[in-house]
Amino acid sequence: MASAVSTTTAPSVKRPGYGQLLRTPGAWTFLLPGFAARQPFAMLTISIVLLLRHTTGSYGVGGAVAAVTGVAMALFAPQGGKLADRYGQNAVLVPGVLIHAASAALLTVLALADAPLWALFAAAVPTGASIPQIGPMVRARWASTLGGGTSDGSGSDAGTSWGRNPLLATAAAFESVTDELTFVIGPVLATALCAGVHPAAGLIAEAALTLAGGLLFAAQRRTAPPANRWKAGADGHAPHTSALAVPGVRVLAVVFLGIGSVFGGMQVALTAFAEEAGHPGINGVLYGIFAAGNMLAGVACGAIAWRTSPQRRLLMSYTALALACSALWAVHSPLLLGGLGLLVGLCIAPALITGYTLVESLVPASSRTEAFTWLTGAVALGQAAAVTAAGRMADDFGASAAFTVPLAGTALALATVVALRGRIAPRRTGRVAAGAAPAGSAAPATGAAAAPEAGAPEAPGAETARGVRHRVPVAVD
Numbered sequence: 001m002a003s004a005v006s007t008t009t010a011p012s013v014k015r016p017g018y019g020q021l022l023r024t025p026g027a028w029t030f031l032l033p034g035f036a037a038r039q040p041f042a043m044l045t046i047s048i049v050l051l052l053r054h055t056t057g058s059y060g061v062g063g064a065v066a067a068v069t070g071v072a073m074a075l076f077a078p079q080g081g082k083l084a085d086r087y088g089q090n091a092v093l094v095p096g097v098l099i100h101a102a103s104a105a106l107l108t109v110l111a112l113a114d115a116p117l118w119a120l121f122a123a124a125v126p127t128g129a130s131i132p133q134i135g136p137m138v139r140a141r142w143a144s145t146l147g148g149g150t151s152d153g154s155g156s157d158a159g160t161s162w163g164r165n166p167l168l169a170t171a172a173a174f175e176s177v178t179d180e181l182t183f184v185i186g187p188v189l190a191t192a193l194c195a196g197v198h199p200a201a202g203l204i205a206e207a208a209l210t211l212a213g214g215l216l217f218a219a220q221r222r223t224a225p226p227a228n229r230w231k232a233g234a235d236g237h238a239p240h241t242s243a244l245a246v247p248g249v250r251v252l253a254v255v256f257l258g259i260g261s262v263f264g265g266m267q268v269a270l271t272a273f274a275e276e277a278g279h280p281g282i283n284g285v286l287y288g289i290f291a292a293g294n295m296l297a298g299v300a301c302g303a304i305a306w307r308t309s310p311q312r313r314l315l316m317s318y319t320a321l322a323l324a325c326s327a328l329w330a331v332h333s334p335l336l337l338g339g340l341g342l343l344v345g346l347c348i349a350p351a352l353i354t355g356y357t358l359v360e361s362l363v364p365a366s367s368r369t370e371a372f373t374w375l376t377g378a379v380a381l382g383q384a385a386a387v388t389a390a391g392r393m394a395d396d397f398g399a400s401a402a403f404t405v406p407l408a409g410t411a412l413a414l415a416t417v418v419a420l421r422g423r424i425a426p427r428r429t430g431r432v433a434a435g436a437a438p439a440g441s442a443a444p445a446t447g448a449a450a451a452p453e454a455g456a457p458e459a460p461g462a463e464t465a466r467g468v469r470h471r472v473p474v475a476v477d
Contacts, residue, residue: 017170017303018170018174018303020167020170021167021170021171021174024145024146024167026145026222026223027142027145027223029220029222029223030138030141030217030220030223031138031178033213033216033217033219033220034134034137034138034213034217035178035181035182035213036209036212036213036216036217037097037132037134037209037210037213037214037216037217038134038135038138038178038179038182038213039182039185039186039189039206039209039213040131040186040206040207040209040210040213041131041134041135041182041186042182042183042185042186042187042190043186043187043189043190043202043205043206043209044066044069044104044127044128044131044203044206045066045069045070045263045264045267045383045384045387046186046187046190046191046202046267046271046287047190047193047194047202047203047205047206048062048065048066048069048107048124048203049062049063049066049267049268049271049387049391050062050190050191050194050195050199050202050271051108051111051194051199051200051202051203052065052111052120053199053271054194054199055111055112055114055199058391058395059268059271059272059390059391059392059394059395060388060391060392060394060395061117061391062391063268063387063388063389063390063391063392064117064121064388064391065107065117065120065121065124066124066384066387066388067384067385067387067388068121068124068125068128068384069124069125069127069128069131069384070128070260070264070380070381070383070384070385070387071128071381071384072124072125072126072127072128072129073128073129073131073377073380073381073384074377074378074380074381074384075129075377076128076129076130077131077133077373077374077376077377077380078242078243078244078370078373078374078377080092080096080133080373081133081136081243081369081370081371081372081373081374082242082243082367082369082370084133084137084140084369084370085140085227085367085369085370086227087227088224088226088227089137089140089218089224089225089369090218090221090224091227093132093137093214093217093218094214094215094218096130096131096132096214097130097132097210097211097214097215097218098211099126099130100126100127100130100131100132100207100210100211100214101207101208101210101211103123103126103127103130104127104203104204104206104207104210105204105207106123106127107120107123107124107127107203108200108203108204108207110123111200112200128380131210131380132210132214133369133372133373133376134213134214134217135175135178135179135372135376136369136372136373136376137217137369138175138178139171139172139175139356139369139372140225140369140372141223141224141225142168142171142172142175143168143171143225143360144223144224144225144226145223146167146168146171168360172353172356172357172360173298173301173303173353175356176298176301176349176352176353176356177295177298177299177349179298179352180291180294180295180297180298180345180348180349180352181295183263183291183294183295187267187284187287187288187291188284188285188287188288188291189202189205190202190205190206191271191283191284191287192284193205195280195281195284225369242367242370243363243367243370243371243374244370244374246362246363246371247423248358248362248423248424248425249359249362249363249371249374249375250423251416251420251423251424252355252358252359252374252375252378252424253374253375253377253378254378254413254416255314255318255351255355255378255413255416255417256355256375256378256379256382256413257378257379257381257382257385257409257412257413258318258321258382258409258410258412258413258414258416259348259351259352259379259382259413260378260379260380260381260382260383260384260385260386260409261382261383261385261386261405261406261408261409261410261413262321262325262344262348262386262406262409262410263379263382263383263386264382264383264384264385264386264387264390264405265386265387265389265390265402265403265405265406265409266287266290266341266344266406267287267383267387267390268386268387268390268391268394268402268405269328269390269394269399269402269403269405269406270283270286270287270290270337270341270399271283272390272394272398272399272402273286273334273337273399273402273403274286274334275399276398276399277334279334282334285338286334286337286338286341287341289338289341289342289345290341290342290344290345291345292342292345293341293342293343293344293345293346293348294345294346294348294349295345295349296345296346296349297345297346297347297348297349297350298349298352298353300349301349301350301353310354310357310358310361310424311358311421311424311425313350313354314351314354314355314358314417314421314424315414315417315418315421316350317347317350317351317354318351318410318413318414318417319414320347321344321347321348321351321410321414322407322410322411322413322414324340324343324344324346324347325344325403325406325407325410326407327340328340328341328344328403328404328406328407329400329401329403329404329407330400331403332400344406355375356372356375358424359371359372359375362424382409385409386405386406386409389405390402390405393405
């Protein structure tokens with residue numbers, strides 16, 4: 001006769017550290033070239049704005065052209081991510097970096113030749129569309145190297161990879177820290193080149209780094225995830241669908257527009273503020289402080305073993321970010337603005353890391369590169385819109401007005417998180433403990449025990465959510 005007994009899971013294990021992650025065999029072969037290849041993403045917008053501010057005398061024109069590159073990236077990057085999932089990263093990356101370097105060079109020549117605005121817009125489209133998606137590709141390589149899920153296209157692996165290997169959660173934090181570091185170095189480097197060498201030097205360096213770093217990254221074939229050539233109905237697997245078909249990914253894409261509005265709005269507003277203050281050289285310093293706060297918060301987030309749910313963390317981080325942005329417009333002292341910019345930066349990393357971590361519990365491995373590029377594209381689109389809006393505000397009303405753009409973007413994103421936070425909950429599954437009797441032999445488990453959060457670590461006969469012990473009925477003869 002079957003009887004119900006209870007088993008309990010072991011306590012949650014502390015997340016492994018960065019040192020253990022970086023000792024992963026083969027990791028450095030894609031990390032170093034990946035870091036060089038992702039620098040241009042942080043340099044492109046400010047390089048275009050500073051070049052066109054020099055040639056046209058308008059932040060608005062520079063912001064509009066930079067916005068076109070952002071829109072083009074947001075539209076084309078997910079398609080590139082889908083192709084990378086299907087045909088392999090090299091098939092997308094190598095032609096992409098070649099096209100990007102040529103397009104950026106053309107845009108530079110047209111700007112220096114005082115070409116009409118339509119020509120600048122035309123050159124900006126391929127420049128943005130071909131931006132290599134190194135960050136999403138590195139994240140996909142971590143998942144593949146650390147054993148993050150299957151790639152059969154069935155979607156059955158969604159939400160399990162983080163539970164199987166705790167290093168994947170550390171990798172998500174490490175990648176966010178790396179992204180923030182690029183936003184510390186990239187804009188400062190571009191500003192220094194434009195101010196100290198030539199207004200076109202930033203864009204030229206961006207194209208050169210893209211070409212060299214991208215080709216070096218593509219050469220690391222051993223760590224690239226395998227291509228997934230899906231066939232509808234083959235082997236009983238469901239046909240591949242877009243990552244955007246997952247409701248949670250759509251919500252996160254909208255939410256990440258707010259992060260992009262902070263990056264884009266701060267770049268233009270800080271540049272305008274520095275010029276109004278009569279010290280244009282402090283622009284790079286102020287933006288570096290802002291990005292440094294972002295990076296420091298990312299390091300801290302990766303070292304913390306969180307006990308709160310990711311949905312709650314996303315809500316809390318966006319609330320803090322909106323509050324920090326609310327005071328930017330009223331600050332007129334460079335010292336105070338640096339301190340407030342640091343605070344704003346500290347609030348961004350938790351939102352970024354939590355969003356990328358949620359993707360792992362929402363999307364199957366066969367679509368992860370595409371999902372990551374949707375989020376990256378959303379950041380670029382929000383940045384593009386913010387650069388355009390902040391440029392016009394700076395031209396018409398001054399730097400203080402430009403600082404309202406990050407506030408508006410984060411407020412709208414916060415409203416989205418509040419209204420749709422249920423859509424970003426990890427998928428609940430119908431799994432039961434191993435060894436359970438067939439249906440009808442014992443009453444099924446209900447509640448949280450029967451449908452744990454996807455991605456929670458499992459032990460035989462038990463399932464855990466958020467590090468809390470749960471008892472699960474198991475049928476035993």
